[in-house]
Amino acid sequence: MKKILNILLIILILGSCTEDERDLSFVDSIVAPTNVAATYDITQDNTGSVTITPTADGASNFKVYYGDSTAEPSELAVGESVVHVYAEGTYDLKIEAFSLNGKMTESTQQLVVSFKAPENLVATVENDQAVSRQVNVTTTADFATMFEFYSGESGVSQPVASANIGETISYQYTMAGDYDIRVVAKGAAIATTEYTATFTVTEILQPVSSAPIPPTRNDSDVISIYGSAYTNVADTDTFPDWGQGGQGSSWTEFDLNGDKMLQYINLSYQGIQFGSPQDVSGMEYIHLDVWTADVDQLETSLINVAGTVTTEAPVTNDLTKDQWTSIDIPISDYTDQGLTVTEILQLKFVGTPWAAGTVFIDNIYFWKSPSNSSSLGVQDFEGTAPVFTSFGGAGVEVIANPDMSGVNTTENVAKLTKGNGSEVWAGGFFEIDSPLDFANYSKIRVKTWSPKQGVVVKLKLENADASITHEVDLNTTVANQWEELVYDFSGAPTADYVRIVIFFDFGNNGDGSEYYYDEIELVNDIGGPQPLVFQDFEGTPPVFTVFGNIAGIDVIANPDATGANTTGNVARLTKTNGSEVWAGGFFETGSPLDFNTYSKISVRTWSPKQGVVVKVKLENADASITHEVDLNTTTTNQWEELVYDFSGAPTTDYVRVVIFFDFGNNGDDSVYYFDEYTLTN
Known part of the structure; x- marks a missing residue:
């Protein structure tokens, strides 16, 4: 009877449907x-x-x-x-x-x-061996039911915790040091019994567990600098000790039960010199795992050497103390600063506060998405938000990305709050306009953010009446940062799946935790390189040069985030009244465009006129070699994607991208927009 009543409760929560109208098979798997x-x-x-x-x-x-x-x-x-x-x-x-x-x-x-005062109280207080500044308190006592723990901290409401006799209280202090602690054993009697002592709370100043294991990647998709997961660049020096300006910090290779990692002590600035310059222009991210007890931020610089010219660009990341922080920095964060990344020879690390803390670093490598993968976007929450249906005590909404870092720097994401006491199966779903294309794709990739490591994230697909469903479970591997989860739906029954359901921490009641997800994509292993976006105007805007008497080009918020382009920012070109027929503008890329791998460039454009010529021209550094392709707009007042074939372009290092709107006609104050320059095939 209890099972029947609970299932009836689910049916009511999910919209007063009958059991025939909604698949409840997941209930049996609980x-x-x-x-x-x-x-x-x-x-x-x-x-x-x-x-x-x-x-x-x-x-x-x-x-x-x-x-x-x-x-x-x-x-x-x-x-x-x-x-x-x-x-x-x-x-x-x-x-x-x-x-x-x-x-x-x-x-x-x-x-x-017992109505007698507790007797024979024994309190055991110990520093936790894995969590810094955490003490674990256990007690035994005759005639006692429970005990309270007083931490001895000033300005903290006491007691800080209570538990049954024989159980353990784990409490984390803000700072290490000596504290006058008190344990009070209580029974049913008015009288209580106490234990007092001065206890030294200690900090853990080095990792007690290894960094997360990197995923398996193709050799062609990784350039590894340090770590045991991939083949590292030969003859790399992890402590060149540049010694300029009283560098101060020191280095060792820390060995954690056979797992070696870099340890930079009293970090002011230190670096790594590769065995040879590396062209990372085809990579998407640089990854590193960092553990620290006392450093707030780590600045990571790429240093490029080209001939006699050395240039560098920094990116700063916050660190979470007393645990591993996995960092993925987009290469575009460097190229957007104007850095060329074709001959990277060094990395530089700078600690904040300066020369006052120690970091442990492992798994340093550049990476890109698998070169044999293709993808198709399903939902990125950048345009009109879908209609969510939540159930079991959860709530779902679209918000601004609260953590624009690592593998997800988009503007908007979906937030799922699993309310305190909500059901173990609490979650939410939305519907899409057309069925998922499982004829050409077999997997779904989702970017997720969880405050907990190891929780189950269930992804479930349903057809329109929920008569056919399929679900896949994956576990989060990190906490408090974005990661990509790839769900294999190759075993799903054939159906028109139009409903996407997601559950976080499936199998456990809610505790008020907030989870985020974004960038739901269909993916598949079908061969060919993945399209590579080389300018999307979402980071630091490039420097534009305009000509032909136009008013200029600037980066603005997308004025029409619909259809083929729902990104946050776009470039705007105003072709001023009377400007030249050849008026336009250009920007330069941080590294030459990769026409060894790709042959085309796609650009998303918006024009107030149909049929106007949009010319894209490429130039090498001194404009001695150029190639241009013309296409015409096919719509008005909406986004479309124009794909330019540069397979016939002469071989050279193209670093300048020029665009002309309504080429061949004088300007009339029309405003055009463009976005998402992508190398493709």
Whole structure:
């Protein structure tokens, strides 16, 4: 009966549908609750009044058997408590925890109700071996039910935590140091018993676990500098010790149980010199994993050597202390600063605060998306937001990206809040206008952000009436940063899938955590290089040079984020009244365009006129070699994609991209927009 009632509850939550109208097969896959227990709060007034709160992972409701002469148990929902009055004595409470589908796990634990003051109190306080400044407190005592822990910190409300006798309190201090701690054991008596001591809270100043294991990548998609996952550039010097200006910091190679990593001590600035210059213009990101106890930010610079000229550009990332921070910096963050990245010879690291902390660095490599992958965007939340339907106590909305870093620097993302006490299956879905193209693609890639590592992110697809569904589970591998999860739907039944459902931390009740997701794409391994965007105007805008008496080119917010272009920023060209027939403008790329891999350039354009010539011209550095291609607009007042074939262009290093709108006609104050320059085939 309990399972039937719970399923009926799901049906009501999901829109008062009948079971035939919605697939509930996932309910049967829910596992039985785990970690079943109860916490006690006993009054110190000789009354024997005890507040009992059952807890468990994956439970929807409980039964509490008191262990005395009370015949009937109390039935409680998640988060509820019950007050029961006991006579003096020792009792075995039984807690039954039920999952949504009626699966049950039970646990029995002891409750001591004594009107005598606790005796023989033994408190064990230890520094945690894995978490910096965390202490773990356990107690034993006769005639005691629970204990409280007073941390001894000034300005902190005391006690900081309480637990049952025999359980452990884990508490993290803000700062290391000596503290006068107090442990108070309580039973049902008015009198209590205390333990006091001065305890030294310590910091962990080096990692106790290895950095995340990098994904398996093709050799052609990686240039590795340091680490054990890939083949590193030969003869690389990880401590060139440039020694300029009182550098001050030092270096060693730290060995964590056989796993070696770089350790830069009192980091002011230090660097790495490659065995040979590396052309990273075909890469998309530089990755590194960083652990620190005391550095707030790490500045990472790429240094390019071209002949006798050395140039560099920095990018700064925040670090999360006492855990690994995985950093993926887009190469465009460097090229947008004007840096050429065809001959990168050195990396430079600068710590904040200066020369006052230590960093451990592992897995340093440049990477790009698999060269044998193709993708098709499904939803990026940059245009009109889809209509979300949420269920089970979750809520979904589109917001500005709260963490524009790593693998996701887009403007908008979807936020899913799994409310405190929400169901283990809480989530949300939206529908798309046309079925997912599983004839040409077999996988779905989603960028996700989770405050927790290792939680289940379930992705489920449904046809229009939910009569055919398929779901795939993946686990997050990092916390507090973006990552890409790729779901394999090659085993999905054939259907027109138009509904995309997502669940975070599936199988556990909500605790108020917020999750984000973005950039849902169909992907496949079908051969050929992936299109490479080399200018999207989302970062630092390039320097434009205009000619022919036009008013200018500037980067603005997308005035028409619809159709073929829903990105945040675009370039605007105003062809001033009376300007020359050849009026236009250009910008320069940080590195030569890769026409060894690609043969075409696609550009998204917006024109107030149909049929006007949009000329794209490429030039080498001194404009001694050029090639141009003309295309005509086919629509008015909407975005379209124009694809220019440069397969016939002479071989050279093209670094200047020129564009002309309405070529051949004098200007009339018309405004044109362009965006998303992409190398393709």
